[in-house]
Structures are given as C-alpha cells and as structure tokens.
Amino acid sequence: MxxxxxxxxxxxxTAATVLREDAPQDGLVFGVLWERVLSRSPxxxxxxxxxxxxxxxxxxxxxxxxxxxAAINLVRAGWLYRGNRRWQLTGIGVDALDRWPDxxxxxGEAGRRYRRWERQQQxxxxxxxxxxxxxxxxxxxxxxxxAEEYGVDSGVLGPxxxxxxxxxxxLALGEEGEAGAGLPLWPFERDMWRSxxxxxxxxxDGRSSVDTVRALPDRRxxxxxxxxxxxxxxxAEAGDEEELPRQLWIIRGVDAVxxxxxxxxxxxxxSVVTFDTGxxxxxxxxxxxxxxxxxxxxxxxxxxxxxxxxxxxxxxxxLNRMRKGDIVLSTDGFETYVGVVGGPATHxxxxxxxPVDWRNLDKPLDFFKDLPSGLSGVVQDADSQVLEATEYAxxxxxxxxxxxxxxxxxxxRAALPDAxxxxxEALHMPDATWLQDCVELLRAKPQLIFHGPPxxxxxxxxxxxxxxxxxxxSATNVRLVQFHPAYAYEDFFEGIRPRLASDQxxxxxxxxxxxxxxxxxxxxxVKGPLRKLADEAERRPAEVFVLVIDEINRGxxxxxxxxxxxxxxxxxxxxxxLYGSDKGRGFxxxxxxxxxxxxxxxxxxxxxxxxxxRRRFSFMELHPDTPPVTGVxxxxxxxxTELQGGxxxxxDDAYVRLLDEINRxxxxxxxxxxxxxxxxxxxMQDLAHAGDGALERLWRTQIIPLxxxxxxxDGVDVEAVYGLPALCDRLEIRLSGDGAAGAAGAAxxxxxxxxxx
Numbered sequence: 001m002x003x004x005x006x007x008x009x010x011x012x013x014t015a016a017t018v019l020r021e022d023a024p025q026d027g028l029v030f031g032v033l034w035e036r037v038l039s040r041s042p043x044x045x046x047x048x049x050x051x052x053x054x055x056x057x058x059x060x061x062x063x064x065x066x067x068x069x070a071a072i073n074l075v076r077a078g079w080l081y082r083g084n085r086r087w088q089l090t091g092i093g094v095d096a097l098d099r100w101p102d103x104x105x106x107x108g109e110a111g112r113r114y115r116r117w118e119r120q121q122q123x124x125x126x127x128x129x130x131x132x133x134x135x136x137x138x139x140x141x142x143x144x145x146x147a148e149e150y151g152v153d154s155g156v157l158g159p160x161x162x163x164x165x166x167x168x169x170x171l172a173l174g175e176e177g178e179a180g181a182g183l184p185l186w187p188f189e190r191d192m193w194r195s196x197x198x199x200x201x202x203x204x205d206g207r208s209s210v211d212t213v214r215a216l217p218d219r220r221x222x223x224x225x226x227x228x229x230x231x232x233x234x235x236a237e238a239g240d241e242e243e244l245p246r247q248l249w250i251i252r253g254v255d256a257v258x259x260x261x262x263x264x265x266x267x268x269x270x271s272v273v274t275f276d277t278g279x280x281x282x283x284x285x286x287x288x289x290x291x292x293x294x295x296x297x298x299x300x301x302x303x304x305x306x307x308x309x310x311x312x313x314x315x316x317x318x319l320n321r322m323r324k325g326d327i328v329l330s331t332d333g334f335e336t337y338v339g340v341v342g343g344p345a346t347h348x349x350x351x352x353x354x355p356v357d358w359r360n361l362d363k364p365l366d367f368f369k370d371l372p373s374g375l376s377g378v379v380q381d382a383d384s385q386v387l388e389a390t391e392y393a394x395x396x397x398x399x400x401x402x403x404x405x406x407x408x409x410x411x412x413r414a415a416l417p418d419a420x421x422x423x424x425e426a427l428h429m430p431d432a433t434w435l436q437d438c439v440e441l442l443r444a445k446p447q448l449i450f451h452g453p454p455x456x457x458x459x460x461x462x463x464x465x466x467x468x469x470x471x472x473x474s475a476t477n478v479r480l481v482q483f484h485p486a487y488a489y490e491d492f493f494e495g496i497r498p499r500l501a502s503d504q505x506x507x508x509x510x511x512x513x514x515x516x517x518x519x520x521x522x523x524x525x526v527k528g529p530l531r532k533l534a535d536e537a538e539r540r541p542a543e544v545f546v547l548v549i550d551e552i553n554r555g556x557x558x559x560x561x562x563x564x565x566x567x568x569x570x571x572x573x574x575x576x577x578l579y580g581s582d583k584g585r586g587f588x589x590x591x592x593x594x595x596x597x598x599x600x601x602x603x604x605x606x607x608x609x610x611x612x613x614r615r616r617f618s619f620m621e622l623h624p625d626t627p628p629v630t631g632v633x634x635x636x637x638x639x640x641t642e643l644q645g646g647x648x649x650x651x652d653d654a655y656v657r658l659l660d661e662i663n664r665x666x667x668x669x670x671x672x673x674x675x676x677x678x679x680x681x682x683x684m685q686d687l688a689h690a691g692d693g694a695l696e697r698l699w700r701t702q703i704i705p706l707x708x709x710x711x712x713x714d715g716v717d718v719e720a721v722y723g724l725p726a727l728c729d730r731l732e733i734r735l736s737g738d739g740a741a742g743a744a745g746a747a748x749x750x751x752x753x754x755x756x757x
Contacts, residue, residue, distance in 0.1 A: 003649040004051045004059065004066075007044060009107030011067045012074065014041045016097055016106075019080075019089040025188040027081075027088030034064055056653050057634035060627075061430045069421050070107075077113035078159020078183070090162050091184035115643065116156050123152045124160055126390060130223070131161075131168035139221040140202055143172040143181040148289045149223045149321070151313050158183055170196045177204065177215035247326040248393040249317070251275075252385050261332040268361055273328050273339070275318040275352040275386065277311075292316040314386040318352055319345050327393050328356055331379060335364035336371060338396055370399055375475070395475045414544045414592035416443055416469055423468050427461055428635035429628040434620075438465060441618040442594055447568055449552060449597040452622035454706065455679025456629050458598040459550050461622065466546035466596055473543050477536075480548045481529050483555030489562045490528070494579060497526045525579055530564070537590040545593045552597035557613050564589065568616040601675040602710070624663050624677045633659060633680035654733045655683045661727055662703070669716055676710050678703070699724040 002010075014037045019027060022036065038044060048063040061069075071087075074080035079093030100106040117124065127150040134141065143161075147154035158181055161169040170193055174181040179193035193213045197203040207214040251273050253262035267273055279299035289312065296312040303311075326341045342355035365371065371379065375392040419435035429435065441448050450458040467474035481492065489495065498521045527535070530547060537545040558565065563575045567589040574586030581587075597617065622629050634656050638648035663677045670676040682688070688698045708718050720726070728734065 002047045002051050003647070004048075004055055005107070005647060005649055006104055007047045007051050007063075008067055008070050009103040010041060010047075011037060011044055011063075012071060012110075013097075013103035013106045014044070015067070015071075015087065016074070016079070016089055016093055019087060020094055020097060024089070024186065027086040029085050030068060030082075030087055033087055034067075055649060056651075057638070057656065058631060059430065065421070065431060069425060072422075073107070073110040073114040075163040076117040076160060077110045078162040079110060081163055081165060083165065089186075091180070091186040091189050092159055092162060094186060095184040111642070113156075113159070116153070117160055120152055120156055123150055124157060126150050126388070127152050127157055128161070128164075128166050131172060132166060134168040134171045134226060135200070137226060138201060139219055139226045140171045140173050140177065140197075140200075140215045141221060141223050141226050142175055144175065145223050146172050151289075154181075171200070171202075173215055177207075177217055177220060179213040179215075247321075247323065247388065247390045248396055249322060249326060249328050250379055250384075250387040250389055251328050251330050253330065261330070263330045263332050263337050267330070267356070268358065271342075271356055271358060272353050273330070273341075273356045274354075275315065277315065277351070287320055289313070289316045289320075292319065310384070314384060315352075317386050317388060318354070321388075322354065327396055329379070329389075329396060331367060332364075334367040336367050336379075337361060337364055338399075365399055371396075392475050398476060414542055416544060416594075417471065419465075419468070423464065424628075427457075427464055427628075428632045428639070430631060430635075434628045435465065438620055439469075441620070442469075445616075445618050446571065446591070446593070447595045447597070447617045449599050449617045449619050450622055451599040451601050451619055452629075453602050453624065453675055453677040453679055454600055455681040456622040456624060457632065457679065457681050458600075458622050459548075460681070462548050462550075462596040462598055466548050466594075469594065470544045470546055477533075477543055477545045478548065479529050479533050479546075480550060482550040483552050483560065485554060485556070487555045487560055489560055489578070492528045492530050492560050493562065493564065494525060494527045494531045494577070494581060496523050496579065498523055525581055534587075534589055534593055537593040538588075541590065541592055543592065545590075547593065547595050549595060549597040551600060553599045558610070565612070565616075568595075622679075623674060624659070624679055625667075625674070629680065633683055636680070636684050654731075655688070657731050657733065658727060659683060661731055662707075662722060665721060666707075666710065669711070669714075669721070678706065696724060 015033055018033060018036045018040060022028070028036070045063060052059045059066075071080060071082070074093065075082060077092070077096070079090055079096050081088045081090055096106060096109065100109050127146055130150065131141075131146065143158050144154050146152075147157050158172070161172060162183065170179070172181065173179060179185065179190060179197070185193075190211070190213050194203060194208065197213065197215055202215040202219050204214045204216045207217075253267065253274060253276070254260065255262060255265065256276075262274065277299075280295075292315050293309070293312045296308050296315065300308050300311065322341060322345075324341055324343055328339050328341060330337050330339075337358055338360055339356040339358040342357050345352045345354050347353075367379065375389060375395065379389075416439055419432040419439050421432050424430070424432040424435055427435075438448060450462055452458060463478070463480065466478045470477040533545050533547055537543070561568070562578060566575060567573065567587075571589055571591050574582075574588045576582060577587050595617075624630065634651070634653065637651045637653070637655065641651040642648040659678065659680060659682075666676050666678070682698065682702055685698075687702075688694055690697075703724075704718060704722065707722050711718055
C-alpha cells in the first residue's frame with residue numbers, strides 16, 4: 001500500500017516529466033499540467049485515497065493542493081520555476097530527472113536540498129536582497145563571490161536563484177562570466193540569459209556561442225564595489241550618506257578584567273566599537289573571507305573547525321563587510337545603545353576598532369519594552385560577538401527618532417492580503433480556509449478575538465497572522481501588549497507620568513512636558529502602545545498595522561478603552577481625548593489599524609465580557625475538538641520526524657493519542673463545558689522531548705497542575721483519572737527509560753519517540 005509521501009513523489013515526478021516532454025520552453029499553467037499528470041498516471045488519485053485512508057492522522061487537504069504545496073521543495077532545489085501561474089522545469093530539474101529516475105529518490109533528494117536551503121534561509125535572503133540592487137548598474141558579479149561575501153553555500157544560492165528568479169538573479173555568473181555558473185542549462189534558459197545580458201549591455205558576443213552565453217569580462221565587479229556603484233543615486237535622493245545606514249550589526253563587548261560591558265567605558269568615552277580576537281588581527285590587506293579564514297586557521301589551530309569558521313565570519317564582518325553609515329547596537333543589561341559607524345577599521349595588536357557616533361547614550365532603549373520581539377530574540381544569541389540583523393535596521397533607528405527614508409512613503413489605501421498556503425503550512429493547518437475566514441472577518445470588522453482553551457496556539461497564531469498581514473513592515477507595524485487586572489487607560493493609550501524635575505525633558509515625540517515642577521517633580525503626557533501605533537498608522541495609510549492584545553479579557557475593558565470604546569465600532573468618527581492631546585481636532589482609530597485579541601475561555605475569574613464589547617469584535621474559536629486545531633499536533637510531529645531524516649508518515653502517534661484521551665476524559669467529566677480541554681502546544685515544546693524523563697516531567701509540572709485547576713472542588717481524583725502510567729497502560733503506550741512515549745507491543749514493531757527534537 002503506497003504512503004502519502006510515495007504518491008506525492010510519483011505525482012511530482014510525473015509533472016516534471018510532462019514539463020520536460022510537452023512544454024520544455026513555455027511551461028504549463030498548473031491546472032493544465034495537473035490534467036496531464038492524471039492522464040499519464042491514472043492510478044494516482046486512487047492511490048492517494050488509499051494512502052490517506054491508511055494514514056494514522058486525518059488529512060483533508062485535496063490531492064491537487066497537497067502536490068502544489070509540496071512542489072516548494074523542487075523550487076528551492078532550483079529544479080522548478082513557478083511564475084505567472086505557470087510551472088517551468090529548469091535545466092537543473094532536467095538533470096535531476098536523469099540522475100534520480102526513481103520518483104521517491106527524486107522527491108527525497110529535493111527534500112534534502114530544501115532542508116539545506118532552510119538552514120541558510122536568512123543568509124540567502126540577505127544575498128538575494130543584495131543582488132536586487134544590481135540591475136541597470138552595468139556590472140555583473142561572480143556567484144561564488146556573492147556566496148562567500150554573505151556566508152552562503154553557492155550550491156544552495158545558485159539553484160535558489162534559478163528556481164525563484166528574483167531581480168538581479170541573472171547577474172550572478174560563473175568566474176569567466178558564463179551563464180549558469182556551471183549548473184545545467186536548457187536551450188531556452190540560455191536564450192533568456194542572452195536576452196537579459198544584452199538588455200544590460202553586458203553580453204559578450206565574441207565569447208558566446210550557441211551552447212554558451214558569457215558576459216563582458218571587463219564589466220565584472222567585486223560584490224561590494226558593484227553595490228557601492230549603485231549607492232550615489234540613493235544617497236542623492238536621501239541626502240547625507242552617513243544618515244543612510246543599510247546594515248545593522250549587534251556588537252558585544254565585555255572588559256576581560258572587570259567583566260563590565262565596554263559600552264559603559266571605552267566605547268562610550270572614545271566613541272568607538274572594538275572587536276577583540278585574542279590573537280594578531282589580520283591587516284587591512286585581508287579584504288575577503290578566504291584571507292581572514294587563513295589568519296584564523298593559523299592563529300587557532302587547536303580550535304574546532306566549526307568555531308574557527310564562526311570566528312572568521314565575525315572577524316570578516318567587522319573588518320570588511322561593515323561600512324561607514326551602518327548601524328551598531330550594543331546592550332548593557334537591559335539598556336540598549338544604538339550608534340552609526342563613522343569610518344573604516346583601525347588596528348592594534350589584538351584588537352580592531354571602528355569610530356561610532358553613539359546616538360542615545362543618555363537615553364538607552366529598554367531591551368524588552370522597546371525592541372521588537374524578533375530583534376530581541378536575535379540580540380539574545382550570546383554565542384556571537386558580531387551578529388548581523390539588517391532586516392531590523394529601519395526599526396532600530398526609528399525607535400530613536402533618527403531614521404531618514406530613502407524612498408517616499410507608499411500611497412493609497414491599505415489592503416489586507418489573503419491568507420496563503422505557506423502561512424497555513426507554517427501553522428500546521430491543513431489549508432488556508434480558516435485563516436482566510438479570519439482575513440474576511442477583519443475586512444468586515446477590524447477587530448477579531450481568538451478564544452479557546454489553553455495550549456491551542458491562540459497567541460502564536462495571532463502573531464503569525466499579524467506579521468503576515470503587515471508584510472514586509474511587520475517588524476515596525478506589529479505590536480503586542482498583554483492585559484491584566486492592573487492595566488489601565490493610561491498604560492494602554494496615554495497618561496501622565498511623573499519625573500524628577502532635574503532630569504532633562506524627553507526629546508521623544510511621544511512625550512510632552514506638562515508642567516508643574518513644584519516639589520522637584522515634573523509631569524509628562526506619555527503615549528501608550530495603542531496611541532503610538534495609531535499615530536504611525538495615520539501617517540502611513542497605505543500600510544497595515546496590527547495590535548495584538550494577549551489575554552484581552554483579563555483587563556477591565558471599559559476602563560482600559562475609555563472613549564475609544566466608541567471608536568472601535570465607528571472608525572470614521574472622531575472623539576476628544578481625555579487629556580486633550582488631540583488639541584481640539586479630535587482623534588480617530590485609523591482604518592488601517594487592526595486589533596487581534598486572544599481570550600482564554602478556561603479562566604473562570606475573568607471570562608466575562610460585556611455585550612457592548614462583544615458587539616465590537618468578531619470571534620474565532622480555537623478548540624482541540626475542531627479544525628484547525630485537531631490535526632496540529634500530528635502535523636507538527638510529522639514535520640519533526642521528517643526534519644530528523646525519517647518518513648513523516650511513520651511518526652509515533654503516542655503524543656496524539658495521549659492528548660485525545662485527556663480531552664475525552666475531560667469531556668466525560670465536565671459534560672456541556674467545552675472550555676475544559678487541553679491544547680496541543682503542551683506537547684509541541686522542547687520540555688516534552690528533552691531527554692530522560694521528558695514526558696513524565698511535563699506531566700508532573702504542567703499537565704497535572706492544569707487538570708487539578710480544572711477539577712478544583714468537584715471531587716475528581718486527578719491522579720487516579722489522568723495519571724500518566726494509567727493512561728499509557730490503557731492506550732498500550734510504553735514509556736522508555738528516557739521517559740519518551742511510544743506505541744507498545746513488539747508485534748507492532750513500533751519504537752520510542754526520539755528523545756531530542
């Protein structure tokens with residue numbers, strides 16, 4: 001009996017064969033291609049039905065959609081290009097058909113290449129962003145040099161460029177300027193490359209032939225030089241080069257003797273940032289990663305190769321990749337400092353130094369309160385002395401009021417994008433239907449609440465959806481707040497805060513000095529997260545802004561929202577604000593500001609929400625008994641098994657059966673109360689898969705306390721009903737010596753779940 005993986009592999013292999021034989025140049029619209037696939041392999045649909053019926057977990061995704069989604073493996077492998085609704089096989093894909101004639105081997109190899117891309121996804125993204133600056137510049141670059149510059153495997157970058165074709169992809173060539181950089185080409189691809197290079201004025205007719213396309217050798221540029229050649233127009237538009245940073249670097253430094261952060265001492269005092277190596281630093285002649293590698297290998301011969309490679313990348317970043325005008329960020333405890341690089345690196349015996357204009361020494365940002373969650377997570381990567389986080393560059397300088405824009409703000413009205421299959425897949429949902437319902441509800445009413453029992457992923461899904469809706473601006477346009485009983489209007493929207501009169505008034509635009517300094521105190525009107533986001537949304541009407549309110553029902557909503565209660569329903573109206581900061585003009589909630597809330601229905605003390613507030617929100621339930629939550633744990637376990645190199649269809653379903661049994665018992669013991677259930681996320685955390693005694697530890701510290709709270713005062717013996725040994729015996733699940741769960745019975749041939757994720 002074929003598995004789901006086998007059937008999908010056969011479908012994709014057949015699709016690639018059809019494209020090779022029937023449409024070698026123009027490709028096919030997927031609908032037409034799918035008809036030809038089924039015509040060529042008529043048993044596929046019957047095999048799919050059988051595989052789905054035999055699979056241990058329910059799968060409601062249509063066969064066609066499942067194959068369409070799985071084709072992303074071929075795209076990232078560079079075997080397939082999907083654009084303008086058409087599928088087109090690349091020369092690399094043709095070569096793959098010949099090298100892996102078995103469909104399962106073909107699909108398996110594509111999956112392995114996808115995982116190689118996935119491990120380098122962020123670095124690939126940075127390299128692709130750099131290539132996008134090259135068109136119309138009159139230069140080409142070597143693919144291998146681009147890969148080395150950005151720390152990417154060229155065997156990953158080259159195929160990804162062929163499979164996705166971002167702007168500038170065709171300008172990354174071989175060392176001699178040859179199209180394809182050594183990767184297989186189809187005739188139509190050579191013709192396309194010939195046309196694109198000719199449009200750029202780079203085609204070398206003398207060195208090109210029917211089988212080879214080459215660019216003019218004298219138009220090759222080093223990567224950094226080629227990108228620098230594109231800077232003058234940007235600088236002229238923006239003004240001052242020093243005020244147009246393009247990269248963000250997180251720099252760590254601690255005094256070796258005192259253990260004190262260097263930002264407290266020499267970095268602050270001398271307006272610098274330094275990089276200490278502990279060995280003789282390379283000279284400025286080491287202008288590429290390979291030269292720096294040689295220095296590191298010689299200086300640290302006894303160090304593990306992986307560590308030497310990490311040091312080489314950090315040292316190369318500080319010495320060669322960092323530029324004048326780049327942003328640097330450093331922390332001292334929770335205090336975060338931001339500066340702009342003022343010039344090139346200089347040397348001492350064991351140290352490199354760069355001048356830095358520190359911008360907020362007297363007013364550091366708060367690590368947790370001010371930095372977006374994605375950036376704070378990057379900053380916490382304590383293994384690196386120099387770390388790039390360029391995607392947050394604009395966010396950081398915007399926080400200190402020092403971010404000029406190189407381009408004009410977009411115009412027009414903001415529009416919510418549709419939910420995508422990729423978003424659904426990332427959230428382990430069978431398809432995008434449920435998410436699209438959320439989008440449609442937000443289009444009709446811009447406030448939506450996810451409600452359900454604990455562990456159903458409410459906050460995780462809210463943040464993921466918010467970032468999808470905000471798109472490329474999600475780092476700045478999404479804000480998370482959490483309500484609690486002490487939270488007030490002054491915290492959420494705006495309120496008066498005291499400060500010592502001796503302190504300098506804040507220069508931030510979100511504070512206004514308001515006067516009375518008697519008794520050594522002054523008072524500022526301080527904007528809260530909603531006011532800040534609303535003001536920014538008003539200024540940028542073409543962008544989507546999303547405020548995520550976690551545990552929304554834990555706060556006193558009427559008190560927190562105040563006069564904003566009215567604006568939630570009437571977005572076109574204006575109200576006068578409590579503290580008069582609207583200056584008589586009135587304030588409104590912009591139509592491009594959306595609110596996502598989460599509500600834990602099991603919390604008895606705060607479950608009440610009045611009818612007026614309910615009318616202003618739409619509600620979507622996330623419940624373990626209903627889609628999309630029902631299949632999340634199984635999907636996550638399948639993906640985890642696949643990432644560990646196993647067949648995802650053979651994942652151990654012990655955790656799924658334990659969760660189902662808990663919820664069956666809860667339904668029996670609390671009939672009529674759907675809020676008393678347990679969500680799958682308890683079994684999707686590291687604690688559940690973290691070695692010896694993992695599942696028993698999870699049960700003792702999280703599951704049993706939760707169920708004890710569920711049954712407080714109703715006389716149920718929680719240990720007797722929900723104890724792990726009893727459940728495992730009933731479900732024929734055995735606990736191995738390391739505490740992992742697995743199907744019992746030698747006859748089944750099952751094994752324990754892996755101990756480590």
